[in-house]
Amino acid sequence: MNALIIYLLACGLVFLSRKDLGSLWTKLSLFTATFLYLSWGLNYFSAGTMALVGSAAAIGILLWATGSEKAHQAFWHPVQRVMIAPGWSKGLIVGILLIPLGVGIQVYRSAAAPAGPPSTSSNANLAPLLVAAGLEDNALTATSADTPFAAQLALVEKDPRWPLTEVVMDHHSKRSIADSQIDSTLVDALPQDGEDASWDSIAATRLDMIPADSTLDQDHAAEGEHSAEGGHHAAPEPEVPRFSVKSAYSSEGVAFLVEWSSTTDEPTGTVQAAIQLANTDENAAPPHFLMGDSENAVNAWWWQSAENTFSEFIANGMDAKTLQSDTDQGLTGSVTVEDGTYSLYMRRALETESVSDVQFSGGDYRAFALNLWTGAGDTLSHTVTGWYSVHLVPEVNQAAVVQPPFFFLATLLFLGLIVRGTRQRAEVGDLKEAELLPASTDAGLLTRLFHEGEESPHLVVDDHDDHHHDGLHWSQWPDDEDMGHATQGKIGMWLFLLSDCFSFSGLLLAYGILRAGVDVWHCTPEVIAAGIECGPIEPEYGLDFTAALTFILICSSVSMVLAIGACMENKRKEMLFWLGTTIFFGAFFLLGQVKEYWGLPGLGGVVEPIHEGFGQWLHHGLISEGLHWGESHRATTFYLITGFHGAHVTTGVCLLSWTFFKAYRGDFENADYNFMEIIGLFWHFVDLVWIIVFTVVYLIPANHGIV
Amino acid sequence: MATEIHVPRKQYWLIFFLLFVLTMIEVGVVFLPMSWAKMVTALCGLAFVKAYMVAIYYMHLGHETLTLRFTALLPMLIPVFYALILCTEGAARLYW
Numbered sequence A: 001m002n003a004l005i006i007y008l009l010a011c012g013l014v015f016l017s018r019k020d021l022g023s024l025w026t027k028l029s030l031f032t033a034t035f036l037y038l039s040w041g042l043n044y045f046s047a048g049t050m051a052l053v054g055s056a057a058a059i060g061i062l063l064w065a066t067g068s069e070k071a072h073q074a075f076w077h078p079v080q081r082v083m084i085a086p087g088w089s090k091g092l093i094v095g096i097l098l099i100p101l102g103v104g105i106q107v108y109r110s111a112a113a114p115a116g117p118p119s120t121s122s123n124a125n126l127a128p129l130l131v132a133a134g135l136e137d138n139a140l141t142a143t144s145a146d147t148p149f150a151a152q153l154a155l156v157e158k159d160p161r162w163p164l165t166e167v168v169m170d171h172h173s174k175r176s177i178a179d180s181q182i183d184s185t186l187v188d189a190l191p192q193d194g195e196d197a198s199w200d201s202i203a204a205t206r207l208d209m210i211p212a213d214s215t216l217d218q219d220h221a222a223e224g225e226h227s228a229e230g231g232h233h234a235a236p237e238p239e240v241p242r243f244s245v246k247s248a249y250s251s252e253g254v255a256f257l258v259e260w261s262s263t264t265d266e267p268t269g270t271v272q273a274a275i276q277l278a279n280t281d282e283n284a285a286p287p288h289f290l291m292g293d294s295e296n297a298v299n300a301w302w303w304q305s306a307e308n309t310f311s312e313f314i315a316n317g318m319d320a321k322t323l324q325s326d327t328d329q330g331l332t333g334s335v336t337v338e339d340g341t342y343s344l345y346m347r348r349a350l351e352t353e354s355v356s357d358v359q360f361s362g363g364d365y366r367a368f369a370l371n372l373w374t375g376a377g378d379t380l381s382h383t384v385t386g387w388y389s390v391h392l393v394p395e396v397n398q399a400a401v402v403q404p405p406f407f408f409l410a411t412l413l414f415l416g417l418i419v420r421g422t423r424q425r426a427e428v429g430d431l432k433e434a435e436l437l438p439a440s441t442d443a444g445l446l447t448r449l450f451h452e453g454e455e456s457p458h459l460v461v462d463d464h465d466d467h468h469h470d471g472l473h474w475s476q477w478p479d480d481e482d483m484g485h486a487t488q489g490k491i492g493m494w495l496f497l498l499s500d501c502f503s504f505s506g507l508l509l510a511y512g513i514l515r516a517g518v519d520v521w522h523c524t525p526e527v528i529a530a531g532i533e534c535g536p537i538e539p540e541y542g543l544d545f546t547a548a549l550t551f552i553l554i555c556s557s558v559s560m561v562l563a564i565g566a567c568m569e570n571k572r573k574e575m576l577f578w579l580g581t582t583i584f585f586g587a588f589f590l591l592g593q594v595k596e597y598w599g600l601p602g603l604g605g606v607v608e609p610i611h612e613g614f615g616q617w618l619h620h621g622l623i624s625e626g627l628h629w630g631e632s633h634r635a636t637t638f639y640l641i642t643g644f645h646g647a648h649v650t651t652g653v654c655l656l657s658w659t660f661f662k663a664y665r666g667d668f669e670n671a672d673y674n675f676m677e678i679i680g681l682f683w684h685f686v687d688l689v690w691i692i693v694f695t696v697v698y699l700i701p702a703n704h705g706i707v
Numbered sequence B: 001m002a003t004e005i006h007v008p009r010k011q012y013w014l015i016f017f018l019l020f021v022l023t024m025i026e027v028g029v030v031f032l033p034m035s036w037a038k039m040v041t042a043l044c045g046l047a048f049v050k051a052y053m054v055a056i057y058y059m060h061l062g063h064e065t066l067t068l069r070f071t072a073l074l075p076m077l078i079p080v081f082y083a084l085i086l087c088t089e090g091a092a093r094l095y096w
Helices: A002-017 A024-039 A044-065 A068-084 A087-112 A123-132 A136-142 A150-155 A162-174 A197-201 A216-222 A398-428 A432-436 A445-450 A488-517 A525-529 A543-568 A572-598 A613-618 A633-665 A674-699 B009-030 B036-058 B066-095
Strands: A181-186 A205-208 A242-250 A253-261 A271-278 A298-304 A309-315 A321-323 A332-338 A341-348 A365-374 A381-384 A388-392
Touching (some): A197 A242, A271 A341, A488 A674, A488 B066, A543 A572, A543 B009, A572 A633, A633 A674, A674 B009, A674 B036
Antiparallel strands (some): A205 A242, A271 A365, A332 A341, A365 A381
């Protein structure tokens, strides 16, 4: 709604300030307003592509649809004016154009920030409680996130619940955000009980336990930070040191698997456990107290061993628990005990009809805590966790997969329209405005370099075609003193390849620096067995397989050069054959790379790496085997470098396909091999770079003894 | 004086064969019992020879003028130079 208001305001301003709808300024304002309106709430990537497509569309329409002369007046003329304006006024014009853009982006950035996890501080909910207790001054301090304890410390003696709160807060403040989150994985079918094999692939989060009757002083005394002079008892060792929690959800519901081991050999008496889920709005801070307070209810899923029942209750405080009616309870579960290890499985539908229940949907963050009671009566021991948050990790948005390529193609289309528009204009021949520009900018740098001392060439294409000289093969250029027969396109490609070479050099040098800088480059079971600490165990690369891919690329290089040769000799069939072969090998290489990353389709899942014999040809992909982007220098640089090269191969295959189309259409008749040679240069370069990448990334072995 | 177009197909296939053989040797070198430093030197040498063959014969750099050859290749000395400096630095860290 905000976006719509801004959009309408912008449109209104445009109409009020300038009635001339044909002016560039009007179009620009309308375009900006439309962009803001449409991009509101999108992520950066989508908004960026939209801006690109939108700009291209606007310019394309200007140049193409409004006719050449109008387009010229509306676009090129102002641009040229800006270009030739003195420095200060150019700055002014650019500033005027950029300020609204910058403001727009700022507004957009603040609006499109993705929803993060909820604040881990529950102090916001503390304030009303303090006010209710007649302690407004403390309430003011308590609302500040910087002083979480000031108000509480003053109240420790006032309420039996404060000590616990204090300890929980203290533990809370020591946790990192990553430690505080339990990811609930989206699965096709919900695990049916605690022993379901599908739990194996879900990562567990460990939750710190706190004895419910401990205080901060006791806690510190136990850690030896305080002397025992205060007369407190040393905190009893909690019977259960840690919980391990796994979670999964599907359209059927959400399931939790909580595991803990009893430290006593024979668990005695009854055992009860409860999952607390704060019934606050999504992403809101949880209630200050575990088990909630009068304003903030908590929905708890409760299991007790005596009758092995699962039930839900609503809590408005430790002593204000209300069991929900039978009809409200959709909770099911099971418990297994093995060698003193409890596995508590609970599940419920994502949404229920009861307003008291916590409702789940994909992407939600929900405050989560655990309680455990063992024994009964005098021997009752109660342990709790602080608030954690459960994140129902949403499915990858399909739009994020589909949109970028679509926008990319659309952008290409519009850029094509622009080119077509300018070409049409050039054909009209009305380039009088070019005289606005200083003569020195008429020609490109290369042209000026090659024609030093000659009369400055003009943009206007006249009848004189200076590369058709008698005596030369028609596709050849006249000899240049420095560059020989090389066409400008070819020189341009060489310069591009040089720059690309620097890109790869940068990546490979960074790779070398990272590799030399770590003690253990490749963490294997052997390294760990040798007593060296290292990160996650990673698979070997399939050397034989990659060597075969290298051979494929070499094959594609020779077929490329043969295609160019056939083109030179004007042998159409042979040219098409070798060109097709090159495309085939290129695509084959890409498929090989996909298989290397993700494995063959149908072989998914986590498996033991296979390295022996032909087994590795069927391996399950490096990702399944544990080579994960971001988990080690080795993995990240591997995907970065081979992925960057893969992007080059993809580009090459696209260019070659285009070349094949042109060849088939007959563009290269009369042995005009210039275009194909330029594309060929790119393709050979891709091969050349792979030779280096293959050597550096795959072949040079790990050397833990030296680097 | 129309330039005679000659496509050296035999040469292309020879280079292809050499590239194939050198790749096989590269993969074989990894399994040879030699010191790490020697192995890296051998692998880099082989890679350089292969890259050189592709550039000179397949990319026709051998047929271009000296200026174009220098334009394309000379700046590549900069990353090589930088890599050498890094190697020196690495060696210094190891032995001094």
